[in-house]
Amino acid sequence: MxxxxxxxxxxxxxxxxxxxxxxxxxxxxxxxxxxxxxxxxxxxxxxxxxxxxxxxxxxxxxxxxxxxxxPQVVQAVKDAADQFLHISSDYWHEQMTGLGERLAKIAPMKGGEAMSFLCQSGTESVEAAIKLARYVTGRPRFIGFLGGFHGRSMGSLAFTSSKYTQQKGFFATMPGVTHVPYPNPYRPLFAGTDQGVAVLDYIRMLFERSVPAAEVAGILVEPIQGEGGYVVPPDSFLAGLRELCDEHGILLIFDEVQSGIGRSGRMFASQHWGVKPDIMTLAKGLGSGLPIGAMVASASLMSQWKRGAHGNTYGGNPLACAAANATIDLVAGGxxxxxxxxxxxxxxxxxxxxxxxxxxxxxxxxxxxxxxxxxxxxxxxxxxxxxxxxxxxxxxxxxxxxxxxxxxxxxxxxxxxxxxxxxxxxxxxxxxxxxxxxxxxxx
Missing domain, CATH: 3.90.1150.10 (Aspartate Aminotransferase, domain 1)
Structure with missing residues (x-):
C-alpha cells in the first residue's frame, strides 16, 4: 500500500x-x-x-x-471571540471561572478540593508549581528525574533532562534540583530488583547522604515519561513516591502536560494507579490547539498564596478557556x-x-x-x-x-x-x- x-x-x-x-x-x-x-x-x-x-x-x-x-471547539472559540478577546487576569469572566470549576471537579488531588492557576503553556505551569511549592513549604530543594522534560524556561529547564540540547549554553539554571533515575523496566539501571523500588531506595539514600529531606519542597515527576521515551513506570512506583513524600512532608507534583486530558485513556495518567498529587501541571491537549496551561493544586495549598504572589497578563484568556472548556467536555464525553x-x-x-x-x-x-x-x-x-x-x-x-x-x-x-x-x-x-x-x- x-x-x-x-x-x-x-x-x-x-x-x-x-x-x-x-x-x-x-x-x-x-x-x-x-x-x-x-x-x-x-x-x-x-x-x-x-x-x-x-x-x-x-x-x-x-x-x-x-x-x-x-467543530465544537471551533464554535466555542468563535462564540467567545464575538464577546471579547482579552480582559486580563486582573478581572473575572465566565470562561475563566467555568474552567476553574471544571478542573476542580475532575482533578484527582490529595485533599479533595482543588484550585487552578491559568497560564499559556506547560513550562509556565511548571514554573507556577515550583513557585507554589517553595512558597508554602519554605524549602529550597527539589527532586527531578533523568529523562524528564518539563519546559525550557529557567526554572523548568533545571528539571529538564531528556537530552542535553535544552541545557547546553544556559548554565546555570535554577539551583537546588537533584536528578535521580526514572524507573525503566525495559532498560533497568538496577540489577535483579523492581526498578521502582530501587529508585525509591536511591532517593532514600540521597536523603541520608547528600540531600536533607527536610529541605526538599517537592518531587516533580511525569506519571508516564514523555520526551524521555514514553516510559511507563512499574505499578508500585507512584504509590511509593506518595508514601515517601508523606513521610517527609514533601509535595508530590505530577507533570501531566503531555499525559493528561485523556491522552492515556483516563482523564489523567495518574488515575491508572490511583495516586493523588498535591500539585499537577497541565497544558498541551487542554486547549485542543489554543495556548493554555494550568497549575492545579489542593485548595489548602493554593489558598496560601497572597495577592500578587504570582500572576500573568494572559492567564485565563477567554478564547483559550473556551477551547479548554469544550475540550474537557469532549474528552469526558467519550x-x-x-x-x-x-x-x-x-x-x-x-x-x-x-x-x-x-x-x-x-x-x-x-x-x-x-x-x-x-x-x-x-x-x-x-x-x-x-x-x-x-x-x-x-x-x-x-x-x-x-x-x-x-x-x-x-x-x-x-x-x-x-x-x-x-x-x-x-x-x-x-x-x-x-x-x-x-x-x-x-x-
Whole structure:
C-alpha cells in the first residue's frame, strides 16, 4: 500500500518557498524534524500547502487532543471571540471561572478540593508549581528525574533532562534540583530488583547522604515519561513516591502536560494507579490547539498564596478557556474512552509488527500515548538512533506525521478521536517506512 494522496515531491514547490521565507525571519532554534508546511486539517488528517494529505499521528506534540478544527471547539472559540478577546487576569469572566470549576471537579488531588492557576503553556505551569511549592513549604530543594522534560524556561529547564540540547549554553539554571533515575523496566539501571523500588531506595539514600529531606519542597515527576521515551513506570512506583513524600512532608507534583486530558485513556495518567498529587501541571491537549496551561493544586495549598504572589497578563484568556472548556467536555464525553479502546487496538497492531521486525525492541504505553523503541540486533539492545530518525523521515514521505522521543523511540500520539481505519492506514504506512528505512541503513 502507498498513500496516493502524496501528489508532489516533498517538500513541494509552495512548501519550499515558505521554508525559504521562514529561514530569513524566524529563529533557527525550533527543532523542526522534516519539511511539513501545513495548509489545513480536519480530525486526524492534515494537508500541506501543495495539496498533499497526511495522517497526523503527532497531533502538534499531543496538543490537538480533539483533532484538527473540531467543530465544537471551533464554535466555542468563535462564540467567545464575538464577546471579547482579552480582559486580563486582573478581572473575572465566565470562561475563566467555568474552567476553574471544571478542573476542580475532575482533578484527582490529595485533599479533595482543588484550585487552578491559568497560564499559556506547560513550562509556565511548571514554573507556577515550583513557585507554589517553595512558597508554602519554605524549602529550597527539589527532586527531578533523568529523562524528564518539563519546559525550557529557567526554572523548568533545571528539571529538564531528556537530552542535553535544552541545557547546553544556559548554565546555570535554577539551583537546588537533584536528578535521580526514572524507573525503566525495559532498560533497568538496577540489577535483579523492581526498578521502582530501587529508585525509591536511591532517593532514600540521597536523603541520608547528600540531600536533607527536610529541605526538599517537592518531587516533580511525569506519571508516564514523555520526551524521555514514553516510559511507563512499574505499578508500585507512584504509590511509593506518595508514601515517601508523606513521610517527609514533601509535595508530590505530577507533570501531566503531555499525559493528561485523556491522552492515556483516563482523564489523567495518574488515575491508572490511583495516586493523588498535591500539585499537577497541565497544558498541551487542554486547549485542543489554543495556548493554555494550568497549575492545579489542593485548595489548602493554593489558598496560601497572597495577592500578587504570582500572576500573568494572559492567564485565563477567554478564547483559550473556551477551547479548554469544550475540550474537557469532549474528552469526558467519550474521547478518553476512545483513547483507551483505540490505543489498545493500535498497540496490538504494533506488537504484530514486532513479529516481522527484529528492530522493534518494545511497544509500550497507555491509551494513545504509545512508544515503539527501535534497537540494534545485539544482546545489549543498543538503541538504533539512526534507524529511528530514518523511520520518522520515511514516514513523512509516505504521508504519516510522527515524532521520536527518548534515544530511539518512535512515539504515536494521534488525536483522541482517531478511528480504527486511520490506525490501520497508519500501520500500513509504518510498515512501508520501516522497510525503506531498513533498506537505507543496510545500503
Amino acid at each position: 502507498r498513500n496516493d494522496h502524496i501528489r508532489t515531491e516533498l517538500p513541494g514547490p509552495k512548501a519550499r518557498a515558505m521554508i525559504e521565507r521562514d529561514a530569513r525571519v524566524i529563529s533557527p532554534s525550533y527543532p523542526r524534524d522534516y519539511p511539513f508546511v501545513m495548509s489545513h486539517g480536519r480530525g486526524t488528517q492534515v494537508w500541506d500547502v501543495d495539496g498533499n494529505r497526511f495522517l497526523d499521528f503527532a497531533a502538534g506534540i499531543a496538543v490537538c487532543s480533539t483533532g484538527h478544527a473540531h 474521547f478518553a474512552d476512545n483513547a483507551e479502546q483505540a490505543g489498545g487496538y493500535f498497540t496490538s497492531k504494533l506488537r504484530e509488527l514486532m513479529r516481522d521486525y527484529a528492530c522493534i525492541g518494545e511497544v509500550r504505553g497507555r491509551g494513545l500515548m504509545i512508544g515503539m523503541e527501535l534497537v540494534e540486533s545485539d544482546p545489549a539492545r543498543t538503541p538504533a538512533r539512526a534507524l529511528c530518525d530514518a523511520v520518522i523521515t520515511r514516514a513523512f514521505h509516505n504521508g504519516l506525521l510522527l515524532l521520536s522521543c527518548g534515544t530511539s523511540t518512535v512515539r504515536f500520539m494521534p488525536p483522541l478521536n482517531v478511528e480504527r481505519a486511520e490506525i490501520d492506514e497508519a500501520i500500513a504506512l509504518l510498515r512501508i517506512s520501516l522497510d525503506e528505512a531498513l533498506a537505507g541503513t543496510r545500503g
